[in-house]
Amino acid sequence: QSNPKIVFGYTAVSDFASVFVAAEEGYFKKRNLDVELKFIPLNSTIPAALQSDSLQIGGPTPSVFLQAVDGGLDLVLVAGGGLTSKTITGFGLVARAGSGIKGPQDCVGKKIGVPGLGAFLHVTFRAWLKESGVDYRKVNFVEASFPQHADLLRGGSVDAVVSADPFMSRITESGAGYVASYYSTFLPENNQTIVHAAKREWVLKNPGAARAFRESLVEAAAFMQQPKNDAKVRAAIGKYIKLPPEVLAKIQISPPGATVSEKQLGYWVGLMKDQDMLKTSIDVAKLIAK
Amino acid sequence: MTERRLLRWLRPWVFPALLVGAFEWYARRAAALGSDALAPPSAAARAFMGAALDGSLWQATGFTLGTAALGLLLGAVLGIALGLVLGLSRRAAQLGSLSIEVLRPVPSVALIPLAMLTFGFGVRMELAIVAFATFWPLLVLVQSAVQQIEPRLLEVSRVLGLSARERAFKIVLPAIAARLFVALRLGVAVALVVAVTVEIAANPNGMGYAMMIAQQSFDPALMLAWLGWIGVVGFAVNAGMVLLQRVVARRMGVLP
Amino acid sequence: MSTAADFLRFDGVAIRLGGREILSPTSFDVARGEFVCIVGPSGCGKTTLLRAASGLVAASAGEVRRKGVKMSEPSREVAFVFQDYGRALLPWRTVEGNVSLALEAAGVPAAERAPRIAEVLGKVGLAKHAQKFPVQLSGGMQQRAQIARCLAQKPELMMMDEPFGALDALTRQSLQDELARLVRDDGLTVLFVTHDLEEAIYLGDRVIALQANPGPGRPSLARMIDVKIPRPRDQLTTKEHPEYLQLRRELFAFIEQSHD
Amino acid sequence: MSTAADFLRFDGVAIRLGGREILSPTSFDVARGEFVCIVGPSGCGKTTLLRAASGLVAASAGEVRRKGVKMSEPSREVAFVFQDYGRALLPWRTVEGNVSLALEAAGVPAAERAPRIAEVLGKVGLAKHAQKFPVQLSGGMQQRAQIARCLAQKPELMMMDEPFGALDALTRQSLQDELARLVRDDGLTVLFVTHDLEEAIYLGDRVIALQANPGPGRPSLARMIDVKIPRPRDQLTTKEHPEYLQLRRELFAFIEQSHD
Amino acid sequence: MNGNGRVGILVNRLGSLAVLFALIALWWMASNAGWVSRVFLPTPQATFASLLEGLNLRGPNSNGELLAFTQATVGRMLQGWLLASLFGVLLGAAIGVSPAVRAWVQPTLEFIRPLPASALLPLAISIFGLNPGMVLFVVAFGAMWPVLLATVHGFAAVEPRLSEVARCLQMSRAAFVWKMGLPNAMPDILAGMRLALTIALIVAVVGEMIASQSGLGQAILLAARAFRSSDLFAGIVLLGLIGFASNALLAFAEKRLLRWQQP
């Protein structure tokens, strides 16, 4: 039988590499899936797009996904995207030159820009502060999109930003700021940074398509793990995320994690509970489609 | 004599040229310092040519204009209809006044998150917000236009024994035509601004989105090109409306 | 058909507006074909009386009957020339179009309209200005356009509220004479408001003088004078007629005394 | 001090507007203290002549001299009562404020303004309405407010463009008489436009009749008539004076013939 | 005509209040009966509860921030509006009085006028940085146009007869601007300022959403991201109230200042 058309929403991060590869290598087509990839500028709008059927599957960050579920949206996870890894130095805390910020303690009372309030980098950064024994409530967070970070640091509007490559390296190269901490290395390995969610109703109606989608990503993950395919993977990323070639060549690609376990999701639930971001109790087991 | 002519012709361009020149200098300096978000106008012009040639410019412009027009149509039809009712019936106007005064000032942009949730991306959410934003000014302006129809004219229609239909088409509509046009001009401006704002804030389509995308993929030149282009489109649409208004006014003898 | 006497009858008509008595109970009759002029100081209720007579305002007491039937809504057989002529014309229609409105309302077929429009425009001396819009006309021409529209209605009763106030002496005189002729030829009945006493005497079969601020012992209708100057009248000789001079003195004296 | 004769002199004044000759070369003198009335059909250029006389429009040929000096810009010593009184008042100022404007312009200290305002408002009969805004006034009251402002200017020359057109008969007559008194007492000189021939004869020392569409052999200035009726004049007796009746006939006959 | 005097006015007030309550009742039914998903449309009770909690009206030891957000938004709106009114009137008067200024500057203004303030935000952030002053600038920029246009129009539309009155009285140029130009433009300026206030609120909200300034705009955006629809609605209700109150105040002021139109 023919599967329904899937519109898949992604944002401009390399954690979607497994989806790009699956599309480019024809793994979706092989399983009779018609997947259209659609770029979404703001990660936090993905759950709403799923809810209103603009998308069938989308890739929110775990924090966005959990907040949506907490708010009453009936979503489940179909698969997973990129994973955390100690080797990733693609994002970190970048402080303004001359600000004197060196560690978590120096952040108290400072103004720090994050790309999205309540989004992945914000949540993980606060977790890091908390882990280091700093009260994150005493830090003044403001929202600012990546490309503005350099100008904001230079103009003194913020004291530091939580940024990611390639913006981060641009800032350091121009001398406007320096990396105070690759704080992400504190995160335990192998937790999804992006999860692929769908409406429960859709998954119940199309169990085959959901499974086929996950299997495509598993195959793509295997493809990515072979170093000889690196060029092809980068080409796939470059096709869907418009990056200058020199940036594309240097970018770190997070390892793929196509299937999500209860433990992985539970990690994020714990992190968010710590930060008072969830109002209801969340049953992790019900959120992962088998 | 010809020199004066030349000066008169050049005059309007002096300030824009100064502004663009100053910005060029400032942006070049900023770019030299490593800014990711600023580009000089010369680079923007090149980026603009690129977008115009590969067709993305026209597609996004078409989407924004189309959605704004459709949303305006929706908001205007509802607003004009309700405005006529409230303008002609004092009782209806009094009953509705409080509700209207409470609902009208809700900023349309505050509904973007709500429309997102209800309609997702695409034409529908943008339509809904544009329609909401244009509905109120049209309602209020049409209502006051109807209320300001010269009472003597309504009396003339009574003395001549005009039927309700004749009264509507021969007295009321022509009488408010000029003000209706003013309202529509305002509506067009509002529709365009709101459409672009919705695209910037949420909807991944159209000119506003193209501008945000350009910004996010480190293409400040393209972003600036879009900003300029949005200004040009707004200017052109406004000029078109003024022209149309003048033609209609002349037809109706308001401007001989 | 009714008798001439009860063609138009005011029966204790009183009018209150904005909580104030504008017109105290007033009764009089107008016969078919009669030309009645109404004079009085500014704000005494002349316009209001005329509006009540045509059904544009409801009387707060008493009633106006036309041919035995109570006037509650305006009728097409009664034409009304408004005092503020500038507002009574549709600004988006030419002179021709404004006159045509009356014919459209009466359901006259399109083919018959043109000759009738030309006829009435000729009568008021606007034949050459048929294609102009109201803004392009002088005040006097606007007023004449309004009169033309009323004539096109072919009314049997005509209410005229200071129709000639905006005209220069000569145009005014020629329209006065034209109106007098129309009344005689077509048997038109006219209620004519003016603040020019001499005009009232010159035109009217009867002159009704109103006074402002009515109250107990001070009725709105202050004086009713029959004008027995023979017709047709003439701008020069009539105004030197002894009856004319005598009525003029009488009215002036009365109004001077009732004015406050 | 200049002689009485060259107080105001029109010296071949011609005016073209919109490519059309409105006024053909016209010459006449006005003596100090004289009351000159200007009559003529609508559109013949009465207003235009007055505007030229006060420097509001420039003559295309010839010149207007006041006390030997060419008039090129309006002066505070010349007051102008505009025909469209509704537009000549500041709608955001009360009657009092509008009169005060003339005093402010003349630099009268604030303390002295109130009595002078009260004085002129009394003269035009608006003392009770000093605190009202123009929209609250009837047309006639607006016109009187404008006249009050002009009087407050203490001009030596007054241009009046159909000032009494909007007034009811009685108010009009009392203002006519008040104006005649002012002219006599203060030695005011007046140029007075009206389309009412009888008003012109009643008020004027001289009546100038203009005709429309001037051309070769058809000058704008058609007739100049001296009015030799003794002063003070009176609304009833003067209008039955044989000289008055005779002048009236003469002017009517002339205007009827020159009208087209 | 229905009703007369005070009784009539009271009946009308009650009637319009009844219509408003009917609308709220409709909302109550739609949300409580589940006609519309609660994810989009919270119940009025929940919205009210969120409001109480956010405004710290629940109890002494709650820590709602809505009051502070409201203050921030209102402050931003008012400051931007005042700036917009000031520059709008000054620039408009200059253009209205001087043909030279008009010839040199107006074409430029005509071109930048249709630029949506929201589209300028990213550029303004890059140039001025992410600070409150920048947002204020954008708010003022967006809200200035109606005041500017109204002032230009008001000055250009001085009744020609009044200009002649000024000439006849030999008034100075300054006296003309002060006694004729400004009062004549006043109704237009006030109407423009009223429109400007609405725009100022909208741009302030957009600014808070896009440029991360704390305020109601950011609050409703974050509420929407976290799918807390009752908080979202509480924010919208507050914004509606701000608009309602400011509009009513200005309408009152307008009535007082323009008493000469309808005394």
Ligand SMILES: Nc1ncnc2c1ncn2[C@@H]1O[C@H](COP(=O)(O)OP(=O)(O)OP(=O)(O)O)[C@@H](O)[C@H]1O
């Ligand atoms: N709709 C209304 N509400 C309250 N008062 C009114 C209304 N219409 C007229 N009036 C008052 O009624 C009085 C009579 O007005 P009306 O227009 O009949 O006077 P008039 O005799 O025609 O005067 P004029 O000669 O100036 O035209 C005036 O004092 C006016 O203020």
Ligand SMILES: Nc1ncnc2c1ncn2[C@@H]1O[C@H](COP(=O)(O)OP(=O)(O)OP(=O)(O)O)[C@@H](O)[C@H]1O
């Ligand atoms: N600014 C102008 N441009 C062109 N033509 C004008 C202008 N002002 C007046 N006219 C024309 O000049 C002629 C004389 O106008 P004016 O106002 O002086 O007439 P008037 O004698 O005062 O008439 P009325 O009695 O109607 O006031 C008219 O035909 C008018 O159309």
Ligand SMILES: [Mg+2]
């Ligand atoms: Mg009247």
Ligand SMILES: [Mg+2]
């Ligand atoms: Mg004139």
